[in-house]
Amino acid sequence: MASSTPVWMILIYCTIAFGCAAACAFAFRTAVIASMPGQVSKLARSMPLSASFGALIILIYVFVALFAPWIAPFGEREVVGAQYLPWGGDYLLGTDDLGRDMFTRLIYGARNTVGIAFATTLLAFLGGAILGLLAAVVGGWIDELLSRIVDILMAIPALIFALLLLTIFGTSIVNMILVIALIDSTRVFRLARSVAMNIVVMDYIEAARLRGEGLGYLVVREILPNAAAPLIAEFGLRFCFVFLSISALSFLGLGIQPPTADWGSMVRNNATLITFGDVTPLLPAGAIALLTVAVNFVVDWMLHRASGLKE
Amino acid sequence: MTKTSNTPLLTIKDLYIEGRADETWSGIVNGVSLTLNRGEVLGLIGESGAGKSTLGLAAMGYTRDGCRISSGSVTFDGTDLVGAPGKTKRHLLGSRIAYVAQSAAASFNPAHRLIDQFTEAPVQHGTSSRDVAAKDAVDLYQRMRLPDPETIGFRYPHQVSGGQLQRAMTAMAMACRPDLIIFDEPTTALDVTTQIEVLAAIRNIVDQFQTAAIYITHDLAVVAQMADRIKVLLRGDEVEEAETAAMLASPQEDYTKSLWAVRSHARTEQPAADRAEMPVLSVQNVTAAYGPIKVLHDVSFDIHKRRTVAVVGESGSGKSTTARVITGLLPPLEGQVLFNGSALPPNYKTRSGDQLRKVQMIYQMADTALNPKQTVGQIVGRPVQFYLGLRGQALRDRVAELLNMIELEPGDFLERLPSELSGGQKQRVGIARALAAEPQMIICDEVTSALDQIVAEGILKLLDRLQGELDLAYMFITHDLATVKAIADEVVVMQSGKVIEQGQKSAMFTPPHDPYTELLLSSVPEMDPDWLTDLLKRRADDANAYSKT
Numbered sequence: 001m002a003s004s005t006p007v008w009m010i011l012i013y014c015t016i017a018f019g020c021a022a023a024c025a026f027a028f029r030t031a032v033i034a035s036m037p038g039q040v041s042k043l044a045r046s047m048p049l050s051a052s053f054g055a056l057i058i059l060i061y062v063f064v065a066l067f068a069p070w071i072a073p074f075g076e077r078e079v080v081g082a083q084y085l086p087w088g089g090d091y092l093l094g095t096d097d098l099g100r101d102m103f104t105r106l107i108y109g110a111r112n113t114v115g116i117a118f119a120t121t122l123l124a125f126l127g128g129a130i131l132g133l134l135a136a137v138v139g140g141w142i143d144e145l146l147s148r149i150v151d152i153l154m155a156i157p158a159l160i161f162a163l164l165l166l167t168i169f170g171t172s173i174v175n176m177i178l179v180i181a182l183i184d185s186t187r188v189f190r191l192a193r194s195v196a197m198n199i200v201v202m203d204y205i206e207a208a209r210l211r212g213e214g215l216g217y218l219v220v221r222e223i224l225p226n227a228a229a230p231l232i233a234e235f236g237l238r239f240c241f242v243f244l245s246i247s248a249l250s251f252l253g254l255g256i257q258p259p260t261a262d263w264g265s266m267v268r269n270n271a272t273l274i275t276f277g278d279v280t281p282l283l284p285a286g287a288i289a290l291l292t293v294a295v296n297f298v299v300d301w302m303l304h305r306a307s308g309l310k311e
Numbered sequence: 312m313t314k315t316s317n318t319p320l321l322t323i324k325d326l327y328i329e330g331r332a333d334e335t336w337s338g339i340v341n342g343v344s345l346t347l348n349r350g351e352v353l354g355l356i357g358e359s360g361a362g363k364s365t366l367g368l369a370a371m372g373y374t375r376d377g378c379r380i381s382s383g384s385v386t387f388d389g390t391d392l393v394g395a396p397g398k399t400k401r402h403l404l405g406s407r408i409a410y411v412a413q414s415a416a417a418s419f420n421p422a423h424r425l426i427d428q429f430t431e432a433p434v435q436h437g438t439s440s441r442d443v444a445a446k447d448a449v450d451l452y453q454r455m456r457l458p459d460p461e462t463i464g465f466r467y468p469h470q471v472s473g474g475q476l477q478r479a480m481t482a483m484a485m486a487c488r489p490d491l492i493i494f495d496e497p498t499t500a501l502d503v504t505t506q507i508e509v510l511a512a513i514r515n516i517v518d519q520f521q522t523a524a525i526y527i528t529h530d531l532a533v534v535a536q537m538a539d540r541i542k543v544l545l546r547g548d549e550v551e552e553a554e555t556a557a558m559l560a561s562p563q564e565d566y567t568k569s570l571w572a573v574r575s576h577a578r579t580e581q582p583a584a585d586r587a588e589m590p591v592l593s594v595q596n597v598t599a600a601y602g603p604i605k606v607l608h609d610v611s612f613d614i615h616k617r618r619t620v621a622v623v624g625e626s627g628s629g630k631s632t633t634a635r636v637i638t639g640l641l642p643p644l645e646g647q648v649l650f651n652g653s654a655l656p657p658n659y660k661t662r663s664g665d666q667l668r669k670v671q672m673i674y675q676m677a678d679t680a681l682n683p684k685q686t687v688g689q690i691v692g693r694p695v696q697f698y699l700g701l702r703g704q705a706l707r708d709r710v711a712e713l714l715n716m717i718e719l720e721p722g723d724f725l726e727r728l729p730s731e732l733s734g735g736q737k738q739r740v741g742i743a744r745a746l747a748a749e750p751q752m753i754i755c756d757e758v759t760s761a762l763d764q765i766v767a768e769g770i771l772k773l774l775d776r777l778q779g780e781l782d783l784a785y786m787f788i789t790h791d792l793a794t795v796k797a798i799a800d801e802v803v804v805m806q807s808g809k810v811i812e813q814g815q816k817s818a819m820f821t822p823p824h825d826p827y828t829e830l831l832l833s834s835v836p837e838m839d840p841d842w843l844t845d846l847l848k849r850r851a852d853d854a855n856a857y858s859k860t
Binding site: 074114203204206207209210211213221222225226 | 354638639640659662664667672674676680682683685693694697698744749769798
């Protein structure tokens with residue numbers, strides 16, 4: 001099938017897809033500007049098309065993840081027919097290796113993969129950012145100790161380290177979240193520390209210290225608001241990395257365990273279909289790629305805003 | 312190109328320059344015209360935001376990013392620079408028009424030696440070979456009175472002092488013997504004593520080569536020394552232009568008069584404090600060090616209630632370090648700081664809230680002293696809440712009262728962020744934050760040195776008034792003797808970490824002085840156009856007399 005499509009047809013499809021994406025993004029931005037109150041509307045106006053496309057995709061994913069049971073035609077673990085049924089009919093995207101509906105699994109996969117990735121990133125950020133800011137503000141031996149521990153953790157290749165830890169502690173969702181959060185929090189720590197280092201030398205921090213303010217006030221009220229922009233941008237990027245790590249681990253069989261629907265393991269389980277020229281196993285991979293690109297579009301825009309660059 | 316002496320070298324006609332902010336274009340320079348003849352020096356003065364630098368750059372046919380020349384013409388020796396193609400401008404810039412920036416340290420490439428950067432322009436423009444240019448560099452270094460002119464070019468920018476770097480940069484601008492040099496605040500970042508040397512060298516070399524120059528500054532006394540004519544700018548408009556002597560003697564416009572009058576503020580000196588009375592703050596035999604390097608040696612002075620003690624000295628003299636010892640940021644090696652007769656713990660971390668509250672600080676750079684993410688209300692309210700425990704309506708009332716004290720309308724300013732304030736307003740908020748703690752003493756660290764003269768004047772008057780109302784004691788750190796004259800009761804002169812001289816202001820400003828105090832005092836530029844000439848002559852005479860004996 002695919003081999004018979006000439007190159008120019010593919011080009012036309014791509015152009016049409018790109019045009020549709022741009023049109024959707026434009027419509028979305030216009031809708032937000034029109035419907036939202038002052039602050040949000042003003043923010044949306046400064047948003048380039050790429051960012052508005054990214055925001056739209058993220059919103060769709062969130063919507064799908066939240067309302068999965070109502071959108072999906074079948075149950076997550078329900079065996080509905082024969083193995084590897086083709087697209088069409090009752091099964092929009094066919095069935096998988098155990099005869100479960102592919103479309104349903106894809107929708108539940110959004111909930112599981114995205115939800116777990118979000119929880120993991122949040123945890124990595126809480127730990128990494130708090131310790132990083134603390135290291136910068138307190139300095140001295142606390143900084144030295146934390147930084148060296150982070151150096152040691154970062155010296156070990158991330159995926160191998162994750163595999164090792166998961167083999168030791170056993171594969172469960174909680175363990176996976178903790179392990180990935182630990183590994184990613186080291187990167188967050190480094191960023192938070194270096195951002196805060198530039199802030200703690202400011203006179204207003206000295207003024208607050210001389211006022212006798214406690215550590216909590218310094219970190220939360222004086223430093224965090226000024227470090228927020230780069231940290232939020234990093235949150236987006238980190239989310240992508242975590243998301244990819246989870247999918248990679250699931251693909252290797254150490255991540256989210258069956259029968260829970262997950263995009264990484266869905267690629268692996270249906271990989272045989274690729275041999276027959278069927279693109280179905282690439283759909284979950286495409287879903288991962290699309291979300292990653294969307295998040296990066298939004299993050300790029302935020303970084304741009306945070307750095308105060310002008311075109 | 313024939314050089315005729317009767318056509319002006321540079322003509323700017325009805326120039327409009329716009330800058331882009333928040334998606335709209337607004338005027339930075341609004342229809343300014345000027346003519347500059349060969350060998351003439353024009354001084355451009357005005358507050359920050361007056362468009363001086365923008366106009367200076369436009370004289371080279373250049374605008375900063377985000378700016379554009381919307382109409383008008385810039386004609387340099389018959390060539391219109393506004394519409395000129397890049398090639399024409401590249402040919403002129405560096406060889407016939409040169410630029411000397413405010414911060415020489417930021418303008419030199421730290422990775423190359425001075426002489427290599429010097430020879431770059433002549434070689435690039437093909438006016439001379441590398442060797443010839445290098446010889447010329449030595450000659451110019453000598454004319455700029457740099458020490459060791461033969462070898463100084465082989466140093467890297469970080470190996471020479473700020474004043475020397477500024478002179479090396481002027482020499483570099485001279486490399487192609489340009490017809491026009493634009494000086495953009497070349498001495499603003501320098502100490503008074505260094506400034507003299509740079510001013511003298513610049514004037515000397517401009518005279519020798521008959522180079523025309525545009526000299527941009529906000530310091531009137533400096534422009535009086537350098538310029539043949541002065542043009543005053545205000546928010547992108549020309550206020551007036553006249554010959555230097557005429558401008559100094561009888562300015563026509565009200566704005567110019569107000570610029571001239573700024574230096575007249577002087578507080579009547581309080582009588583010397585009763586020695587028996589307990590000083591608010593007493594620094595006793597303090598010696599302090601950063602690591603192994605001692606920066607303060609046996610420093611002692613007292614500050615009494617309702618008195619202002621000015622601590623004066625060049626950068627590196629230990630003024631700010633003294634403040635750090637007083638606030639407890641740098642515990643001293645020896646000596647102690649007494650507050651109302653009782654010793655303050657050396658480290659601020661072990662001081663009580665009350666001890667911290669009574670000594671407050673106002674910073675030099677209001678930009679970094681206010682948290683950019685907090686509103687004026689939060690910044691001023693925090694000490695009130697923290698020290699005095701006020702909440703709700705009582706807190707809001709107190710903050711409004713404080714803002715009224717510093718002459719900012721509470722309704723208008725409470726919700727603003729620091730980025731929505733001007734430099735002077737930021738400094739006022741810094742003052743309000745210090746006052747909010749209801750202190751007995753305030754340390755003012757160069758509070759006016761980043762501000763224009765008119766704005767600085769307002770701040771000094773405000774501080775003066777507040778002192779009377781609230782019985783405050785001030786420790787006023789500054790390198791500017793004009794500020795000392797305006798605000799101090801007593802003066803402490805510091806040099807390399809030691810107190811050289813201290814006493815009442817009137818005593819300090821009347822001879823005889825300590826030699827270093829004399830040097831500082833005589834280096835402050837005055838509004839007399841002949842001041843620099845006279846001073847240099849006097850110093851040369853002294854040196855001659857000294858060498859004869």
